[in-house]
Amino acid sequence: MSAPAILEVMDLTKSFGGVAAVDDCTFTVLEGTVVGLIGPNGAGKSTTIDLVSGFRRADRGSVRFDGVEVVNQAPHRISRLGLIRTFQAPREWGSLTVLDNVLLGMRAFARESILRNLFAARRMRRAEQADRLRADEILDQFNLAGVRYERASTLSGGQKRLVEFARVAAAEPRLVILDEPMGGVNPVLGERMSQAIRHFVTRGSTVVIVEHNMKFIEETCDEVIVMDLGHVIAQGHYSSLRDDERVVSAYLGSVDDA
Amino acid sequence: MDQFLLYVGFGIVTAAVLSLSALALTLEFAVSRVANLAHGELLTIGAYAAYEFLQWTNSVVVAALGAAVVGGMAGIAMNLGLIERFAGRPPIITLIATLGLSLIIQNVLIIIFGAANEVYSINQGSPHHIGPFLLTDAELLVTLSAVVVTTALYLLLQFTKFGKALRAVSDNRELARSSGIPAQRVVTATWGIAGLIAGFAGFVLAETIGTFGPSLGFGYLLITLAAAVAGGLGRPYGTVAGALLVGLVLELAGAYSNSSYQLAFALGVLVLLLLFRPNGLLVSGRQVVR
Amino acid sequence: MAYWISILTEACIFSIMALGVNVIWGWAGDFDLALYGYVALGVYLTIAMTTGPPVAPTQYILGWNLPYLVAVVVAVVIVLPIAATVGAIALRNLREIYFAITTLGVISVLYVIVQVYTPLFNGFNGIAGLVTPMAGTFNLSYGNYQYFLLGFCAVILLIVVAVLQRLSASPYGRAIRSIRDNEQAAAAFGRSIFRAKLTAYVLGAGIAAFGGTLFAAYLGAFNPSAWAPQEILTLYAAVLVGGRGNVRGVVVGTFIVYIGFIELTRYLPNVGGNTEFGPSMREILIGALIVLMLKFRPQGIFPDRHGIPRSRRGGAAGGDWRRLLPLPAGRVDAVPERD
Numbered sequence: 001m002s003a004p005a006i007l008e009v010m011d012l013t014k015s016f017g018g019v020a021a022v023d024d025c026t027f028t029v030l031e032g033t034v035v036g037l038i039g040p041n042g043a044g045k046s047t048t049i050d051l052v053s054g055f056r057r058a059d060r061g062s063v064r065f066d067g068v069e070v071v072n073q074a075p076h077r078i079s080r081l082g083l084i085r086t087f088q089a090p091r092e093w094g095s096l097t098v099l100d101n102v103l104l105g106m107r108a109f110a111r112e113s114i115l116r117n118l119f120a121a122r123r124m125r126r127a128e129q130a131d132r133l134r135a136d137e138i139l140d141q142f143n144l145a146g147v148r149y150e151r152a153s154t155l156s157g158g159q160k161r162l163v164e165f166a167r168v169a170a171a172e173p174r175l176v177i178l179d180e181p182m183g184g185v186n187p188v189l190g191e192r193m194s195q196a197i198r199h200f201v202t203r204g205s206t207v208v209i210v211e212h213n214m215k216f217i218e219e220t221c222d223e224v225i226v227m228d229l230g231h232v233i234a235q236g237h238y239s240s241l242r243d244d245e246r247v248v249s250a251y252l253g254s255v256d257d258a
Numbered sequence: 259m260d261q262f263l264l265y266v267g268f269g270i271v272t273a274a275v276l277s278l279s280a281l282a283l284t285l286e287f288a289v290s291r292v293a294n295l296a297h298g299e300l301l302t303i304g305a306y307a308a309y310e311f312l313q314w315t316n317s318v319v320v321a322a323l324g325a326a327v328v329g330g331m332a333g334i335a336m337n338l339g340l341i342e343r344f345a346g347r348p349p350i351i352t353l354i355a356t357l358g359l360s361l362i363i364q365n366v367l368i369i370i371f372g373a374a375n376e377v378y379s380i381n382q383g384s385p386h387h388i389g390p391f392l393l394t395d396a397e398l399l400v401t402l403s404a405v406v407v408t409t410a411l412y413l414l415l416q417f418t419k420f421g422k423a424l425r426a427v428s429d430n431r432e433l434a435r436s437s438g439i440p441a442q443r444v445v446t447a448t449w450g451i452a453g454l455i456a457g458f459a460g461f462v463l464a465e466t467i468g469t470f471g472p473s474l475g476f477g478y479l480l481i482t483l484a485a486a487v488a489g490g491l492g493r494p495y496g497t498v499a500g501a502l503l504v505g506l507v508l509e510l511a512g513a514y515s516n517s518s519y520q521l522a523f524a525l526g527v528l529v530l531l532l533l534f535r536p537n538g539l540l541v542s543g544r545q546v547v548r
Numbered sequence: 549m550a551y552w553i554s555i556l557t558e559a560c561i562f563s564i565m566a567l568g569v570n571v572i573w574g575w576a577g578d579f580d581l582a583l584y585g586y587v588a589l590g591v592y593l594t595i596a597m598t599t600g601p602p603v604a605p606t607q608y609i610l611g612w613n614l615p616y617l618v619a620v621v622v623a624v625v626i627v628l629p630i631a632a633t634v635g636a637i638a639l640r641n642l643r644e645i646y647f648a649i650t651t652l653g654v655i656s657v658l659y660v661i662v663q664v665y666t667p668l669f670n671g672f673n674g675i676a677g678l679v680t681p682m683a684g685t686f687n688l689s690y691g692n693y694q695y696f697l698l699g700f701c702a703v704i705l706l707i708v709v710a711v712l713q714r715l716s717a718s719p720y721g722r723a724i725r726s727i728r729d730n731e732q733a734a735a736a737f738g739r740s741i742f743r744a745k746l747t748a749y750v751l752g753a754g755i756a757a758f759g760g761t762l763f764a765a766y767l768g769a770f771n772p773s774a775w776a777p778q779e780i781l782t783l784y785a786a787v788l789v790g791g792r793g794n795v796r797g798v799v800v801g802t803f804i805v806y807i808g809f810i811e812l813t814r815y816l817p818n819v820g821g822n823t824e825f826g827p828s829m830r831e832i833l834i835g836a837l838i839v840l841m842l843k844f845r846p847q848g849i850f851p852d853r854h855g856i857p858r859s860r861r862g863g864a865a866g867g868d869w870r871r872l873l874p875l876p877a878g879r880v881d882a883v884p885e886r887d
Contacts, residue, residue, distance in 0.1 A: 053736065079738040091733035093726040095793075097855040104726050107738045108719065114747065117718035118711065124718060149856050171737065293645040295652075343843060350579050350644045351842055354784065358838030361781055365828035365835070373824055480656050483649050518664040525653040529637065532646050 005064075006031040006175055006206050007052070007083075012061030012071075013230075014047055021047040023230030025061070029175070034197060034207045036217040036238070039227035040250065045210045046088070048227070049177050053085040054078040066174060080107075082174030088183060090160035094153030098144055101152050101163050102135045103128075105170030135170065142166045142196070158189045165196050169203075176200060177208045182216050194220050226250070260390065265513040266506065267391025273505025274404035275466055278459035279478060280485035280497045281411060285452040286333075288428040288492040289445045290341050292352040296360040297456065297482065298475025300336070302367060304329040304457030305464040305474055309376050318380055322403075322461055329457015330450045337449035360476060367472040375469040400462050407455060408498055414451075415494060424448055428492060480521065481508065484528040488535075503527070553694050554766075555811050560701035561762045563802040564708050566786040567795065568756030571712070573784070574793040574852070575721065576748035577728030579644070582634060582651035584780040585658045586627050586753040590760020591770045592662070592669045593623035598764075599677035607667045608675050616681030620761040624754055631753030632746065639745045643731075655777040663772045674771020681765045701762055705799070708755065712795045716854065724748055725793065725854060778831075782810070785834050788841040791848030800850060809833050 007029040014022040022044040029035050037045050050056040052063050054075035063071040070078050079085075093101050108131060110116070111124050139145045142162045147155065152163055161181065168176050178197075182190055190213075197207055197220055211217050217224060218238045226234040226241060228250035234241055241247050279301060286294045304325035311317075311324035340359055344352040383395025393401075415421035423444045426434040435441040463478060464470035481504060488500030504527055511523035565587055572580045593610070597619035601611035614622065638650045662669055669675050680693050688696050715721055727734045727744050735741050764770065782805065790801020813830040841848070 055732065055735075074740070075732075075735040076738050076740045079736055085736050087732065087736070091730045091736075093729040093733065095729050095852065095854070096722065096725055100722050100726075100855040103719075104722060104734075105737060109738060111719045112723040112739075114715060114720050114751065117715055117720045121714055121718065128719065149860050167737070293649065340839065347842075348644075350648065351846065353645050353648055354579060355839050355842050357781060358835040358842070361778060361835035362832050362839075365831040368824050368828045369822065372822075480649075480653055483652075487646075487649070516664065518660060521660050522657045525657045528653050529650055532642055532650055533637070533640070 003031040003033070005029065006066055007208070008062075008064040009048070009052065010062040010064075012048065012051055012063065013059045014051055014056060015059055020230050022051060022058075025227070025230060025232055027225050027232045027235060029206060029208060030223075031206050032201060032204075033222045034201060034209065034220055036221035036224040037208055037210045037227065038212075038214075038217060038224055042229075043227040043250075044230040045227055046179065047230075049085060049179060049208075049210060052078075053083060053177060055085075080109075083177070084168055084171050084173035084175070085177040086164050086168065086179050086181065088180045090157070090164045092152035092155070092160050092163050095151055097149050098152055098155070098163055098166075099132075099135060099139065099148040102138055102144075102166050102170045103131060105167035106131050106135070107171055138166050138169050141169070141199075142192075157184050158186065161185055161189065161193070165193065169196065169200065172203060173205055175206045175208065177210070179210050180212065181209065182211055182213045190216060261513075262510075263390035264392055265509050267388075267393055268513075269506035269509035270391070270502070271393065271397045271401050271466065271505075272509050273502045274401040275459060275463050276481060276485050276505050277498045277501030278404050278407060278455055278462065279482045280489065280501050281408065281494055282333075282452040282456035282459065283482050283486045284489065284492055284494055284497045285448055285455075286337075286341075287486070288494070289424065289431075289448045290337070290352075291492075292341060292344075292349055292356065293483070293491065294336075294341070294356050295353060295479065296336060296340075296356040296363060298477070298479040299360050299363040299367075300329050300332055300453055300456035301460030301463060301475035301478060302470070302472060303332045303363070303475075304460030305470045306367065306371060306376075307457065308461035308464070309378065312378060312380070321378075322458060325461035326454045326458040329460065330454040333449040333451075333453020333456065334446055336453070337446060341449075342445075364472050364476060371472065373472060375471040376464075377469050378465055380465060396465065400466060403458075403462065407458070411451075411455070411494065420444070420447065480528070481524050484524045484531070487528060488531050550694065553698050555807060557694070557698045557701050557766055559803050559806045560698070560705045561759055561766060562783070562786065562806055563705050563799045564759035564762065565756050566783045566790075566798050566802045567708055567712055568752040568754075568759060569780070569783045569787050570793065570795065570798045571748055571752035571755060574787060574798065575716075575724045575728060576745050576752075578639070578745060578749065579648045580651045580749070580752075581648055581777065581780055582654040582658070583753065583756050583783070584775065584777060585655045586631055586756045587760040587763065587779075588658075588662070588770070588775050589627050589630065590623050590757035591764045591767065591775075592675065593626055594619045594761045594764035595675050595678045595768075595770055596669065597622060598681065599675070602670070606670050606673070606675070608670045609668060616678070616765065620758070623761050624757050627757035627760075628750055628754050631757075632750050635746045635749035635753070639742060639749060652777070655780075659772065659777055670771075672772060674769060674774070676769030678764055678768045680768075697765060701766075704762065708758075709795055709799060712755075716793075716795050721854060781838060782806075782834050785809075785837045785841070788838060788846070788848055791850040791852055792846070793852030793854065794848065794850050797848060797850030797852070801848065804849075805834070805837070809837065 005028045010026050012022055012025040013020060025044065025048055039045050047056065051058045054070065054073050054077070057072050061071060062069060065078065065081055065083050068081065070081065093104065111127060117124055136145070139148050142165060144159070144162055144166060147159065152160065155163065181193055185193065200207055209217065209221060221238060223236065224238050224241055225232055226247050233246045233250060234244050282300065283294060283297045286297065307328035308321040308325035312321040340355060341352065344355055380396065385392050385394045415424060423434070423439045426439055427441050427444045431441050460475060464474060485501040485504040486497055488503050489496030489498070504524060507523055507527050508520045512520045569583055572578050572583065596608050596610040597612050597614045598616055599611060600613050602608050634654050638647055642650055663672055665671070680690065683693050686696065723739060724744055727739060727741055731741050786802040786805040787798050789804055790799065791797030810830055813826060813833060816826045816829050
């Protein structure tokens with residue numbers, strides 16, 4: 001009864017100055033699941049998602065997204081196929097309003113052409129009305145309605161995280177990769193983020209989360225992929241991995257120390 | 259072949275002057291992370307200072323020292339007056355500000371000294387054959403002085419406490435500060451040294467060209483940038499190699515085509531380097547969003 | 549009176565050029581130093597196309613005796629692929645200081661070539677011969693002509709402002725600003741950074757060249773001593789004063805800079821009989837204006853308010869005069885300076 005794979009990573013490898021940051025990394029993410037990608041610092045998680053999303057060029061290996069080979073494609077092309085990623089620090093479009101940040105998440109690229117905006121401005125504006133209504137819903141959902149006309153750069157760190165989530169919600173991606181979404185976030189906001197992630201899934205997205213917060217991973221993820229030294233060393237349910245010797249030695253042990 | 263070697267000789271002289279200017283620029287970048295577009299004006303100030311000292315004392319040595327000292331003071335003033343005040347701002351904003359400063363200095367110099375060109379009255383000496391090269395006394399001295407300055411700088415960076423501190427500040431100013439290095443003083447001193455070298459370079463440049471005016475340094479900025487980028491901005495050790503490359507390209511291009519197009523060749527080198535070796539000849543390229 | 553007419557005409561023309569800067573730097577966030585080269589090409593090409601073939605010893609290309617308005621279109625069309633080539637090289641993977649250095653190189657080389665390669669635009673001596681274009685068509689006397697030219701430039705400026713204003717407020721304006729604010733996030737959300745930046749670059753260069761064609765009508769003659777690569781700084785000063793990204797603000801900024809700073813310095817006395825004093829003071833003021841604006845009010849007098857509805861802007865367009873005061877340190881307002 002297993003769902004089809006949406007992301008298949010095979011033998012992905014990337015070295016920096018002779019040191020392999022990602023080394024024959026192979027894993028599969030099934031559609032409609034929430035998957036945690038964990039591992040100690042320097043395990044190659046960040047590089048892996050950079051490679052998957054096209055922000056870095058892989059030395060070799062394959063990334064199939066929804067059945068299509070995307071390895072070493074430009075980031076915007078991969079994004080247009082429906083794979084959206086976030087970054088460790090929120091990267092809001094600071095001079096734009098929160099509303100505009102969410103509208104940009106909707107990715108109505110055809111509406112951004114210079115010629116159409118000059119010669120069919122009214123049609124463009126009408127077409128955007130529906131998007132604005134949906135943006136308002138999303139802003140309400142993330143408790144951002146009160147700051148919709150504030151510039152994103154003026155928000156607090158937590159609010160910026162919410163804007164990032166709102167942007168992802170607006171994009172309705174097939175797959176979203178969240179890079180440390182809990183970084184610098186208080187527990188109350190964390191609860192809202194877990195909710196949002198479940199909401200992404202009900203709206204048809206698959207979610208990959210890179211995170212150090214184990215409690216968050218345990219509560220949110222259906223499955224966990226553990227990386228160490230550039231390889232995947234284990235994949236499975238969180239509870240089953242807790243007893244896995246390789247994982248304990250590579251990872252969980254080091255967390256207890258910290 | 260002889261002809262070719264002759265131009266290689268001129269290329270080495272050009273590279274000597276260029277390496278002084280580029281070393282100063284790269285030192286500025288190393289500690290402040292800004293491409294200083296007012297760097298050329300440090301050279302111009304040095305050239306004018308040398309001119310005044312030469313008028314006054316008629317001694318080339320005093321003129322050279324005067325250029326360096328005044329250049330050093332100008333470098334410190336530039337850092338404290340402008341660069342430090344833009345600390346923490348995006349590098350490109352500081353870059354624009356330095357371009358504004360360049361415009362200010364050039365025009366202050368015009369008001370003080372006039373827009374007309376000046377000439378040093380320094381005897382160039384007779385040309386000698388040195389190996390395959392044909393160089394005047396002055397050109398020999400210029401090259402020699404560049405070697406001395408470069409060596410001194412190398413020793414300073416490599417073997418002194420100050421050099422170690424400078425490298426630490428260059429890597430990460432905050433980290434250097436928190437590990438007890440007086441970062442602010444190191445930065446100021448580095449700008450002083452960069453100014454010393456730039457001021458001297460201005461004198462040497464004006465001397466080799468023969469005449470100079472208020473736009474001397476600005477006209478030399480692009481070539482300096484090409485050499486510094488070739489060596490890797492902020493990496494003093496690569497800069498001499500970068501200066502040699504650009505210097506040779508300039509002289510050979512000038513020899514085998516219209517010398518007015520030298521700048522075009524310098525730009526060609528610069529663009530190729532930026533496209534394929536943005537971190538300098540010795541380091542592989544970096545990645546940006548495609 | 550005639551003096552003020554000519555100054556206002558100039559301010560209209562420079563406003564158009566500054567609007568070109570605003571597209572490239574204000575919207576797309578690229579600090580381009582080559583832009584005045586496109587202005588100069590616009591001027592040269594217009595003059596070279598409207599005059600007849602060169603008479604020895606003068607040399608220049610074209611010499612087609614074209615009507616002025618046709619020449620304007622052709623000149624802009626010629627500049628576009630040149631700008632596209634420069635942009636395609638410089639924007640592929642160079643940013644920030646490296647982009648600035650490259651474009652500085654481009655304009656420096658263009659300047660040298662125009663000076664030295666005489667067959668192009670007659671080298672140092674430059675070209676001349678565009679006298680009161682369109683005067684014949686509209687049957688204008690010499691006395692009326694300068695009023696006509698002012699009106700013509702003003703109308704063109706209004707059209708350019710209207711077009712850019714529409715773009716600025718549109719989804720295009722939003723997308724291009726998002727690329728300026730954070731390139732990688734924009735790429736992560738599907739925007740092609742290279743294409744968007746290149747498009748903006750060519751658009752801005754085209755507007756600058758268009759400003760150049762008007763400048764040709766105003767000047768009638770052009771040579772390398774009439775322009776220099778540093779000319780671009782006055783345009784940047786204008787954009788900084790007006791408000792980076794804000795179309796109407798940039799026009800106001802240009803009028804302030806050109807009339808307030810440049811023309812008023814004409815009345816400076818020649819201190820100690822120094823004829824360089826006045827013109828040099830003007831340049832010093834421009835440099836100081838750039839440094840001080842960057843330091844104390846980088847968002848300009850009329851900050852860009854893209855996406856903020858009128859009802860929340862406080863008063864008429866940019867009319868909140870308290871905003872003229874420098875902001876207290878630490879408060880974040882307007883355009884963050886990520887380029």
